[in-house]
Amino acid sequence: MAGWRTRLSRQVAEDLSTARGAARRLAQRASAAADSARTTAAEALEAARAKHSGLTATHRKVLDGITVRAEREIESAVAALCAATGPEATGPAGTRWERWRREPAPRREPMWLLRIGELAVGSAQGAERPPALAGLADHSHLRLRADAESALPGILLRTLGSAAPGMVRFTVYDPERLGGSLAGFAPLAPCGLLGFVGPHGLGDMLDAHVEHIRRINATVLAGDHASLLDLAVRTGRRPEPWRVLVVLAADMSEWTKEQRAQLTRIRRTGVACGVHLIVVGDDLPDDTDTMTVSAAATSLTGAARVVLDPPPGQALVTGTCREVAREYAAGPQPTQLTDLIPDVLWTESSAAGLLVPIGEGRDGRLAELPLGDNPPHALIGGPSGSGKTNLLFAWLGALTSRYHPDELELYLLDFKEGVSFARFAGGKRDPSWLPHVKLVGVNINDDREFGLALLRYLRDELRRRAEAAKRHEATKLEELRAVDPHGRWPRIMAVVDEFQVLLDGRDGVSAEAVNLLEDLARRGRSQGIHLVLASQDVAGIEALWGRPSLIAQFTLRIALPKARRLLADTNPAADEIPRFHAVVNADSGVVAANQVVRLPDAGGRAVWDPLQEKLWRARPADNDSPRLFDGDHVPPLPDTPVLPTPEAGPAGDVPVAVLGQAIDVTSRPATLRLTRTPGRNLAVLGTRTTEVCDILAGAALSVARRHPVRVTLCCLDPDAAPRVYLLGGALEASGATVDWRDSLREVVDTWDSVVTEEPHLVLLYAVDAAGTTMDGPARQRLRDMLLTGPERRVHTFGWWRSVPRLREDLGGFAARFDSIDAWVALDVQGPELAPLSPQPGGPAWYPRTRRGLYFDRAVHRNPEVLIPYDTSGVLPTVDNLLTQEARR
Numbered sequence: 001m002a003g004w005r006t007r008l009s010r011q012v013a014e015d016l017s018t019a020r021g022a023a024r025r026l027a028q029r030a031s032a033a034a035d036s037a038r039t040t041a042a043e044a045l046e047a048a049r050a051k052h053s054g055l056t057a058t059h060r061k062v063l064d065g066i067t068v069r070a071e072r073e074i075e076s077a078v079a080a081l082c083a084a085t086g087p088e089a090t091g092p093a094g095t096r097w098e099r100w101r102r103e104p105a106p107r108r109e110p111m112w113l114l115r116i117g118e119l120a121v122g123s124a125q126g127a128e129r130p131p132a133l134a135g136l137a138d139h140s141h142l143r144l145r146a147d148a149e150s151a152l153p154g155i156l157l158r159t160l161g162s163a164a165p166g167m168v169r170f171t172v173y174d175p176e177r178l179g180g181s182l183a184g185f186a187p188l189a190p191c192g193l194l195g196f197v198g199p200h201g202l203g204d205m206l207d208a209h210v211e212h213i214r215r216i217n218a219t220v221l222a223g224d225h226a227s228l229l230d231l232a233v234r235t236g237r238r239p240e241p242w243r244v245l246v247v248l249a250a251d252m253s254e255w256t257k258e259q260r261a262q263l264t265r266i267r268r269t270g271v272a273c274g275v276h277l278i279v280v281g282d283d284l285p286d287d288t289d290t291m292t293v294s295a296a297a298t299s300l301t302g303a304a305r306v307v308l309d310p311p312p313g314q315a316l317v318t319g320t321c322r323e324v325a326r327e328y329a330a331g332p333q334p335t336q337l338t339d340l341i342p343d344v345l346w347t348e349s350s351a352a353g354l355l356v357p358i359g360e361g362r363d364g365r366l367a368e369l370p371l372g373d374n375p376p377h378a379l380i381g382g383p384s385g386s387g388k389t390n391l392l393f394a395w396l397g398a399l400t401s402r403y404h405p406d407e408l409e410l411y412l413l414d415f416k417e418g419v420s421f422a423r424f425a426g427g428k429r430d431p432s433w434l435p436h437v438k439l440v441g442v443n444i445n446d447d448r449e450f451g452l453a454l455l456r457y458l459r460d461e462l463r464r465r466a467e468a469a470k471r472h473e474a475t476k477l478e479e480l481r482a483v484d485p486h487g488r489w490p491r492i493m494a495v496v497d498e499f500q501v502l503l504d505g506r507d508g509v510s511a512e513a514v515n516l517l518e519d520l521a522r523r524g525r526s527q528g529i530h531l532v533l534a535s536q537d538v539a540g541i542e543a544l545w546g547r548p549s550l551i552a553q554f555t556l557r558i559a560l561p562k563a564r565r566l567l568a569d570t571n572p573a574a575d576e577i578p579r580f581h582a583v584v585n586a587d588s589g590v591v592a593a594n595q596v597v598r599l600p601d602a603g604g605r606a607v608w609d610p611l612q613e614k615l616w617r618a619r620p621a622d623n624d625s626p627r628l629f630d631g632d633h634v635p636p637l638p639d640t641p642v643l644p645t646p647e648a649g650p651a652g653d654v655p656v657a658v659l660g661q662a663i664d665v666t667s668r669p670a671t672l673r674l675t676r677t678p679g680r681n682l683a684v685l686g687t688r689t690t691e692v693c694d695i696l697a698g699a700a701l702s703v704a705r706r707h708p709v710r711v712t713l714c715c716l717d718p719d720a721a722p723r724v725y726l727l728g729g730a731l732e733a734s735g736a737t738v739d740w741r742d743s744l745r746e747v748v749d750t751w752d753s754v755v756t757e758e759p760h761l762v763l764l765y766a767v768d769a770a771g772t773t774m775d776g777p778a779r780q781r782l783r784d785m786l787l788t789g790p791e792r793r794v795h796t797f798g799w800w801r802s803v804p805r806l807r808e809d810l811g812g813f814a815a816r817f818d819s820i821d822a823w824v825a826l827d828v829q830g831p832e833l834a835p836l837s838p839q840p841g842g843p844a845w846y847p848r849t850r851r852g853l854y855f856d857r858a859v860h861r862n863p864e865v866l867i868p869y870d871t872s873g874v875l876p877t878v879d880n881l882l883t884q885e886a887r888r
């Protein structure tokens with residue numbers, strides 16, 4: 001028994017010992033593993049700690065960077081916002097109250113947004129904060145929450161100050177305080193710019209505004225414009241004021257259904273028609289047309305916090321309102337020239353006609369002046385000082401800014417004293433010119449021939465156009481331009497101010513002028529040549545009313561205040577319009593076609609010059625300055641006058657004497673061709689010594705400058721002698737051989753002693769002073785020289801102080817004038833010239849200073865007027881002459 005028990009207990013003891021050993025080893029291994037795990041955990045913890053602190057540092061760094069960048073970005077966004085709102089933030093819409101003053105916003109742009117406070121953004125010390133803006137006129141309606149009521153006076157004052165007086169009108173519904181809320185604005189009330197409405201006036205007030213919107217839509221926008229702002233942008237006109245309806249302390253729940261409906265109509269349609277609501281209180285439902293302002297936010301600025309400005313001081317409000325009321329009572333500002341000028345120059349085509357605005361019509365829109373196939377020509381009338389010249393400036397400004405110089409050419413004559421058109425031609429003071437102008441004539445009241453010259457020039461142009469039209473089978477300018485797109489066919493407008501001067505005289509000039517006018521008026525219509533005639537007394541122009549067919553062509557009539565007979569006899573409109581207005585009538589003056597227009601001030605230098613400067617700078621590269629004919633200016637002898645092409649005979653070889661400047665559209669010289677044919681002599685007639693000397697000097701010098709020439713000088717008038725000596729010096733300097741003869745007898749005795757191939761000019765001053773030194777045979781030799789000289793190239797330029805004395809020298813009653821082909825008459829009356837003239841009784845000539853009547857039998861049908869050139873500038877001085885002699 002002990003055996004198995006012992007063995008069992010031994011076995012158990014061994015197993016136990018083995019298990020104990022295993023357990024011990026296991027315990028030891030577990031403890032080692034636990035130690036290792038502890039170590040690892042401790043290490044991991046340490047590493048995590050290190051990483052965490054690193055990350056924290058990095059995070060802090062990144063955060064700092066982001067913060068700095070964000071601040072910078074906020075600063076720049078604030079700066080950008082300030083810059084973007086800059087225009088809004090300046091001027092009366094935006095300037096802070098300390099510096100605030102009135103100034104109307106530009107008409108063509110939407111009304112500025114209004115500053116109500118600033119946005120609480122940006123952190124930089126002292127940096128400007130962007131303004132918080134609210135839109136009213138041209139933008140939206142406004143709702144001021146009860147806590148933002150303090151913004152109301154500022155909004156009203158800024159709106160008032162951003163518009164011209166009268167252009168903003170307030171109606172205030174103030175049922176609680178009956179006008180007390182906006183007492184500072186009271187000075188606007190007496191002149192109708194502010195109305196307070198009490199509790200019982202609400203319905204009428206809403207009805208009136210709805211009716212006003214209806215009228216604007218029907219008669220002002222009239223389907224042509226989407227809104228008054230659109231009209232202003234396109235035309236530059238603001239025909240209707242903004243109407244601001246302020247609804248204060250309104251308890252809308254007590255309003256009738258009809259009143260609420262009217263308010264809804266105003267909210268829906270008012271902005272386009274310039275009717276804007278400001279509702280103060282919390283009970284107006286939201287709407288996209290309505291901007292909401294509360295004490296700390298607006299619907300325009302979203303989440304950004306708004307700090308409202310303090311209201312303007314009472315003195316500023318009242319003072320401004322008084323000023324506006326005073327200016328409004330004084331009357332509206334007239335339209336301005338700039339209202340007629342488009343933003344972009346020269347965009348219109350004149351193919352179908354010319355159509356430009358001229359001023360403001362009674363409906364507030366710009367009234368237009370048409371010219372083309374119908375009406376083709378215009379007549380402007382009004383007494384002195386009624387504004388004709390001003391009207392022409394306005395018209396020309398509107399035309400020249402719309403049509404390129406290739407589309408429109410202007411020819412401008414002013415027959416009254418003064419130089420108003422001269423500034424279109426450029427001068428010393430202002431070098432700019434109007435690029436469309438080809439010709440300007442001023443101070444021509446004594447030079448009616450210049451008006452005639454223009455009409456003749458236009459007649460020639462009419463012919464040229466008619467021929468071109470015929471070639472292209474076109475019946476009018478529009479068709480010609482279509483079939484000849486590369487041709488240059490501008491419309492031509494010829495303006496003649498005080499044209500009655502041209503037609504007044506009962507002489508050949510007015511007779512021819514009327515005929516030319518009639519022809520141009522009839523046929524110019526289809527060839528794009530338009531006449532604009534202005535006069536202070538159209539009624540008194542017999543020549544005009546005696547030709548009904550002429551006057552019938554002038555269907556565009558523009559009558560200034562008190563113009564007589566310009567409109568139809570039954571049309572008294574010109575007597576009824578005030579100053580600076582005109583009746584524009586495109587139907588020959590019948591009452592139904594009247595359009596009353598208020599004209600801008602266009603003639604003053606301050607308004608005109610900037611426009612001309614702008615047009616001049618934009619001119620095409622090949623645009624030349626206009627030709628200016630100034631009747632008061634004496635032209636100097638040109639160095640190389642442009643000589644006319646001779647109609648017959650070889651050119652070049654024939655010497656041509658230049659006698660003066662013809663009164664013509666070009667500065668053409670009046671010339672005398674010295675062919676080898678009988679009669680090619682010149683007689684200058686009259687007693688005006690200086691002009692005689694100028695004519696003879698110009699004639700001799702112009703030949704001597706182009707040809708080797710021999711000149712014989714003989715002067716029998718002591719007053720003329722000094723000029724003749726100087727002429728001798730000038731001729732020699734030009735290469736001429738000059739002989740001096742002390743007596744006429746010497747001249748006639750020797751003229752044929754030397755016969756050369758070169759021309760020989762014999763200049764005789766005061767021939768008739770030879771008196772008794774010329775006996776019968778000597779006189780005969782003088783006649784021989786005149787008769788036979790030209791064939792031998794001896795041409796006499798003689799001065800006789802009267803026609804009878806010339807006749808005496810030529811043989812008395814039996815005198816033959818065929819030895820004198822050409823003459824220039826100065827102070828000699830027309831009838832005295834009868835023996836020399838083809839017209840029976842002599843030409844119609846009334847002598848005038850610095851003008852001569854020139855006739856060359858070989859060329860002229862009728863005499864022409866010339867201006868003797870001033871030759872003093874081309875003659876040497878006495879000192880020069882003496883020095884030259886001394887050197888010799």
Ligand SMILES: Nc1ncnc2c1ncn2[C@@H]1O[C@H](COP(=O)(O)OP(=O)(O)OP(=O)(O)O)[C@@H](O)[C@H]1O
Nearest residue numbers: 383384385386387388389390391580599600601603
């Ligand atoms: N629409 C206007 N607005 C302001 N001023 C004007 C206007 N029209 C004319 N004037 C001024 O009135 C004056 C007379 O005008 P203007 O010279 O045009 O008259 P007129 O009829 O041509 O006179 P006259 O025949 O005597 O030359 C000028 O000083 C001119 O500046």
